[in-house]
Amino acid sequence: MSTQRIDRRTLIGIMGSAGASSVVFSSCGNANAGLTGARWEKSISLATSGPGGNRDWQPGDALKFLPPEKIPTSGKASDILAALTKEKLSLIYERMNASRKWENAMKDLFVAGKDGLYGSFHTYIGEEAIACGVMAALNDDDYIASTHRGHGHLIAKGGDLNKMAAEIFFKETGYNKGYGGSMHITDMAKGIMGMNGIVGASFYLAAGAAIRAQVRGTKQVGVAFFGDGAAASPYYFSAIRSCTNHKIPVIFVNENNFQYMGVPMASVVPTKYISEYTRGLDIPHHLVDGNDVAAVYAATKEAVEWARAGKGPSMIEGITYRWYDHSGFAGGRVGADGAMGLPYRSDEEVRQWMSRDPISRYKAWLLEKGLVTAAELGRIEAASQSAVDASINFARQSKDPDPAQGVHNTHAGGPVAATQFYNRSGIGAS
Amino acid sequence: MSTQRIDRRTLIGIMGSAGASSVVFSSCGNANAGLTGARWEKSISLATSGPGGNRDWQPGDALKFLPPEKIPTSGKASDILAALTKEKLSLIYERMNASRKWENAMKDLFVAGKDGLYGSFHTYIGEEAIACGVMAALNDDDYIASTHRGHGHLIAKGGDLNKMAAEIFFKETGYNKGYGGSMHITDMAKGIMGMNGIVGASFYLAAGAAIRAQVRGTKQVGVAFFGDGAAASPYYFSAIRSCTNHKIPVIFVNENNFQYMGVPMASVVPTKYISEYTRGLDIPHHLVDGNDVAAVYAATKEAVEWARAGKGPSMIEGITYRWYDHSGFAGGRVGADGAMGLPYRSDEEVRQWMSRDPISRYKAWLLEKGLVTAAELGRIEAASQSAVDASINFARQSKDPDPAQGVHNTHAGGPVAATQFYNRSGIGAS
Amino acid sequence: MARKPYAYAQLEGVAQEMRRANDMVFFYEYEKPVATSPTGEVLDLVKEFGPVRTSGRGWAIDETWLVGAAVGVAAAGSPALVRLPAMTTIFAIEYIYNQAGKLRSMTGGQASMPFVLWQGGGGRTKGSAGQHTEVGQEALYANLPGVKVVVPSNAYDAKGLLIAALRDPDPVVYFDYSEVKSGEQPDVPDEAYEVPLGKGVVRQTGKDLTLVAWAPATVDVKRALPELAKMGISVEFIDPRTLKPLDLDLLVTSVKKTRRLLVVEHGHYTNSFGSHVIAELVQVVPGIKARKIAFPDVPGPGAGGMMSWLRPDAPKIIDAAQRILRA
Amino acid sequence: MARKPYAYAQLEGVAQEMRRANDMVFFYEYEKPVATSPTGEVLDLVKEFGPVRTSGRGWAIDETWLVGAAVGVAAAGSPALVRLPAMTTIFAIEYIYNQAGKLRSMTGGQASMPFVLWQGGGGRTKGSAGQHTEVGQEALYANLPGVKVVVPSNAYDAKGLLIAALRDPDPVVYFDYSEVKSGEQPDVPDEAYEVPLGKGVVRQTGKDLTLVAWAPATVDVKRALPELAKMGISVEFIDPRTLKPLDLDLLVTSVKKTRRLLVVEHGHYTNSFGSHVIAELVQVVPGIKARKIAFPDVPGPGAGGMMSWLRPDAPKIIDAAQRILRA
Numbered sequence A, B: 001m002s003t004q005r006i007d008r009r010t011l012i013g014i015m016g017s018a019g020a021s022s023v024v025f026s027s028c029g030n031a032n033a034g035l036t037g038a039r040w041e042k043s044i045s046l047a048t049s050g051p052g053g054n055r056d057w058q059p060g061d062a063l064k065f066l067p068p069e070k071i072p073t074s075g076k077a078s079d080i081l082a083a084l085t086k087e088k089l090s091l092i093y094e095r096m097n098a099s100r101k102w103e104n105a106m107k108d109l110f111v112a113g114k115d116g117l118y119g120s121f122h123t124y125i126g127e128e129a130i131a132c133g134v135m136a137a138l139n140d141d142d143y144i145a146s147t148h149r150g151h152g153h154l155i156a157k158g159g160d161l162n163k164m165a166a167e168i169f170f171k172e173t174g175y176n177k178g179y180g181g182s183m184h185i186t187d188m189a190k191g192i193m194g195m196n197g198i199v200g201a202s203f204y205l206a207a208g209a210a211i212r213a214q215v216r217g218t219k220q221v222g223v224a225f226f227g228d229g230a231a232a233s234p235y236y237f238s239a240i241r242s243c244t245n246h247k248i249p250v251i252f253v254n255e256n257n258f259q260y261m262g263v264p265m266a267s268v269v270p271t272k273y274i275s276e277y278t279r280g281l282d283i284p285h286h287l288v289d290g291n292d293v294a295a296v297y298a299a300t301k302e303a304v305e306w307a308r309a310g311k312g313p314s315m316i317e318g319i320t321y322r323w324y325d326h327s328g329f330a331g332g333r334v335g336a337d338g339a340m341g342l343p344y345r346s347d348e349e350v351r352q353w354m355s356r357d358p359i360s361r362y363k364a365w366l367l368e369k370g371l372v373t374a375a376e377l378g379r380i381e382a383a384s385q386s387a388v389d390a391s392i393n394f395a396r397q398s399k400d401p402d403p404a405q406g407v408h409n410t411h412a413g414g415p416v417a418a419t420q421f422y423n424r425s426g427i428g429a430s
Numbered sequence C, D: 001m002a003r004k005p006y007a008y009a010q011l012e013g014v015a016q017e018m019r020r021a022n023d024m025v026f027f028y029e030y031e032k033p034v035a036t037s038p039t040g041e042v043l044d045l046v047k048e049f050g051p052v053r054t055s056g057r058g059w060a061i062d063e064t065w066l067v068g069a070a071v072g073v074a075a076a077g078s079p080a081l082v083r084l085p086a087m088t089t090i091f092a093i094e095y096i097y098n099q100a101g102k103l104r105s106m107t108g109g110q111a112s113m114p115f116v117l118w119q120g121g122g123g124r125t126k127g128s129a130g131q132h133t134e135v136g137q138e139a140l141y142a143n144l145p146g147v148k149v150v151v152p153s154n155a156y157d158a159k160g161l162l163i164a165a166l167r168d169p170d171p172v173v174y175f176d177y178s179e180v181k182s183g184e185q186p187d188v189p190d191e192a193y194e195v196p197l198g199k200g201v202v203r204q205t206g207k208d209l210t211l212v213a214w215a216p217a218t219v220d221v222k223r224a225l226p227e228l229a230k231m232g233i234s235v236e237f238i239d240p241r242t243l244k245p246l247d248l249d250l251l252v253t254s255v256k257k258t259r260r261l262l263v264v265e266h267g268h269y270t271n272s273f274g275s276h277v278i279a280e281l282v283q284v285v286p287g288i289k290a291r292k293i294a295f296p297d298v299p300g301p302g303a304g305g306m307m308s309w310l311r312p313d314a315p316k317i318i319d320a321a322q323r324i325l326r327a
């Protein structure tokens, strides 16, 4: 085997001209397979110039990792996605749209400032292909454990927009009855184990759910989403090592958007890609274009089959980009896309990445392949917008939780003592 | 590159017949170098049948990983060791002997039961080549962070046998004034940051000391010893990842003795070797015969040079075996070597590994190469025995610490309150 | 009903719950769940329930994983028990604090958490030193919102509290100190039973002094009680068994009668749970005399002489009781 | 001596210590140590001390590493400060418990530990919920042997306690709650100075009631004090500033005078540090009336209404003070 040392852009160029799958790297099997992709027809050895390890990283450098403007309409990933029914393809499009439009609407409300919204809000905008690509390969009863940036995961798995919006408004009709807010939205009934405020929390939650599936023999899988920053969590290697050893059906999905808060991934990750951390573990690794829903779907489908066959975990790394600031909307404007003027990245970088919008790329792919008509896609877009608008009305019209609910829902059996007051039952009765 | 799949025994056979270095695997450089040993003349691609991942591991299976009876007298590692001065080679032999004889003496005292010794005692016997090989490549002012099984590390770095013995007796003349006992012996003045009761504690201590060296520009290195079991500590990957990213001069020395307590490494480690955990990190990995002081020394020398040159951490894995039970002396007898009849391993396995005694192998190598005479080695052995005997006398004749010292030495500034008593200053004065 | 070894009583309870809830898991690091009754019955949970529901040969030395994975199992809906060895590591506390204890609240009641941490405790014994001698981590866990804490001190409570904890939909930390396992033990019923969470017990009634102790300190208290009786001091000895929720009513009734409270514990003095016991009682029953004797704020030293001097043992308890009566 | 922003005062202190001890390190995750004084001076510690002694652009999201590496630096002999963001994670506590707090003792005094954890604290504010609203982890750290705990509540103490902690050869956990940073602040000297560890301060003298609060609860207490004065209730308000070692003498003197103690805190009620304050005082001064109001044993909820209801705020403090006087 000869080693190719090329940067990712060149690599994608080669792939594109070769009509390759967007899955750029996949390794699996025994340690000696090294970095060659044993499982994908068109896989290519890992480019040596991934984002990590560049200690001299400067704002604008994320431009070097731009995916091509279009999703390839041929190649293995494209074929695998195209094999889905029209209903399923439409559903993917619907959820990508709902996710985008719902977050956009919330952004406008926050920025406009009229609804008195408060709390943190981490937008997923720009990364929707990962959530929707992964979820398209799952069954309804599979589990996911999300991150702080998880609205897109919820919507992709069928989350209820009304309950989500009401939770952003901290209303009693919200998913979490107003206890949680943006960062904790959960739908246990749909296998959504929740967004979470602790970086790295998803690994064990997904693994535990997957162990439960092993115990019950249900063939469900668990998916743990995590960012490039979260790969540094001490829980990460622990979880993936243990899942490997015990063949626990978990899929570790890394959303590599080049940064954690304002810190460039390049300066805190010594390897070129996150997927290299676990390269020594004998499990499948898929490095994909995270703005290509076909690539994400195809990789996840393979990982899910692997897991359901009892072979254990897989790791998927999707390269993507967030259009907004880490949290909140600095640099964002009502009705306009993307946050501009942030100190730690260049506007050009944001604009270029926005031109690789995963939704537009998917739309172009659907149209080019003639799988869904423009009129049908238009209807889906309109329906998504209506659902989003309705969710805001629902939230506005809902009631605040009763303040005294504050001592409820910590334990199953009833409230805890209201110890903020001098007078309370059980104390100071004398 | 073609991949060789051979088990370790065959591999060592090949190496032996080829007069190879005992360093069986070493990888370094960019990720694409894969598992080939770019840095050692005779390195061989990683055998696929390392101890890990064999879920059907049975007592006796450690026989499959027996090193050859003799240390190779040719090859790179042998040459590197042979280049040392006679004084240095003698000192290595002296410390190997002191370590063995001192622990043997303590074992006899514990088993005989006459000195009223108490507390845990984890023998290092059988693994001395690792401590002595590593330490021979260090300067006196380099740092080491040890484990629960660290008497051998201390003695190899010049620890004082008297103070060690007194600490086993919990006397006030002990290294730790009787506060610590076997598991915590420390000599800060000699760069020995101590044995430690928490599995995995060594990584950060060594890394911190190495960062301090970076800050002060001293070129000292830090060495973290750890067992195969300790590689599962969440601190492990964290530390080695961070050291890689920040080029911190630490050497991670794994003492792979196939087991943690009674649990076979094979059942808890999904990879064949511990060194595979970090294969994706772009640092040197050395997989060596841990009962071959030449192999350990040569690998460490390279790692130390790498670290002092500002290139960051290395990882060394030594395959070895402990002759006694995890802690204490079940199955051990006064005056006899090795613990027999333990439920989780076969006596045959113990005997065979004892026949690969690192000290006898080193002695044979020294004699065969004509570097030190038999008479000189005999004098060293006798001197070590006297020093050991003297240490026991010293310990016996020392005094117990004053019980009221119990509230001292927690803080620098003075004792804490003796809160076990009703009457104490500052409380209940009314 | 029979005399049975402490460890057997505990595993019997676990096995009974695993039979009842066939999706329950039991994870451990290396202490294999095997025990033998005096009549020779062998309870081997790996054999009975298989390596998927147990940890088989044992899992790697990674307490964060063991606890985190069990919390994940519980969050997904099945009872999960995890046993950590008595090394007094607290690697696991972050996940219990920020996930196990909070998920129900953060999800607005959606997440259940039938999770139990069976935490082996250290002991104030000579020879181990530092990390291996720690007692009193119950003080840490009791402060975590959403988390319950139990501290059995005999075989009967050990089985009954373990079963109650496993049936509870909230996370419970169950402290298992080896010092309480020797000595005379009460009979342990063969069938499954609960010692209800939040219920303390009066081990000895008396009128001069309320003495509160749990887990390892009960060993010293038991040694002191006959002496105190001989001295004519009438002691009411209460073992709360559960620290959170605390059985305040039981304690209040007692100190209202005795007006004197002595808490004895092996945990480190500053902000040990005994401080909370005192604070709770003086708020409800002002005017009582209250004192706590506890292990000082030092890591347990290795040397036997220092360790016994530091231990709030029977002579020190007797001295304290005499003085509090005189005060 | 000048009015200066809270953050500037803190970094000024750190910079002064880093100049004094040229081997001192300062690690952080992402909060870069840069601050500007009102007169426009920029303090940029990365620029001044370089990326090796600081964390440069920031280090990876791995609190165990940050703390562990700093403990290693300190164990090897150089002062080490590590700042963790206010996410109320306690990943780091295991290493502080089992290494930082114990190494001196376990090594018989050989290891020094000039280590300071600068822990950002959450706040009982609306909108964050659960993990991001935690207050009161000082209760956990105070129980760890060998560990000291400080809780500054204004810019003067913030700088002075940070310097004192950095000069102390023992591990100190320094809690940095954002709620105390706004509002009126005392003048902060330009030069380095110490607020000695273990010394509390009487913020207001009075004779009817001793009110004890620290860190975020001082904000609510300050709001309540003028009202209480109007009602003719003479309150002695003490801010202990250091929780361990606690300034017991100062507190004792006060309650001996007032005979009434009210502790207000934002930590979770059960076994919060306030319990220990009460327990210490009633042992020394029996017969006093003592009460604590604290945030209940629930994770902070997101909704603003629930959060304000749960907060032991000024109206609740005023009510409690009135009742304790009547009781």
Ligand SMILES: Cc1ncc(C[n+]2csc(CCOP(=O)(O)OP(=O)(O)O)c2C)c(N)n1
Binding pocket: A148, A149, A197, A198, A199, A200, A226, A227, A228, A229, A230, A231, A255, A257, A259, A260, A261, A326, D061, D085, D087, D089
């Ligand atoms: C354990 C922990 N440390 C720090 C934080 C603060 N924090 C919240 S989100 C975040 C960045 C996460 O980055 P990444 O994983 O790359 O996800 P992204 O925000 O880029 O999607 C940090 C540091 C936290 N919530 N939890």
Ligand SMILES: Cc1ncc(C[n+]2csc(CCOP(=O)(O)OP(=O)(O)O)c2C)c(N)n1
Binding pocket: B148, B149, B197, B198, B199, B200, B226, B227, B228, B229, B230, B231, B255, B257, B259, B260, B261, B326, C061, C085, C087, C089
């Ligand atoms: C964090 C932690 N977990 C568990 C233990 C209990 N323990 C002490 S030594 C040991 C085994 C260590 O095995 P390994 O690292 O392979 O070293 P070896 O004993 O084989 O030399 C264990 C589990 C501990 N001391 N610390």
Ligand SMILES: [Mg+2]
Binding pocket: A227, A228, A229, A255, A256, A257, A258, A259, A260, A261
């Ligand atoms: Mg990121």
Ligand SMILES: [Mg+2]
Binding pocket: B227, B228, B229, B255, B256, B257, B258, B259, B260, B261
């Ligand atoms: Mg081992």
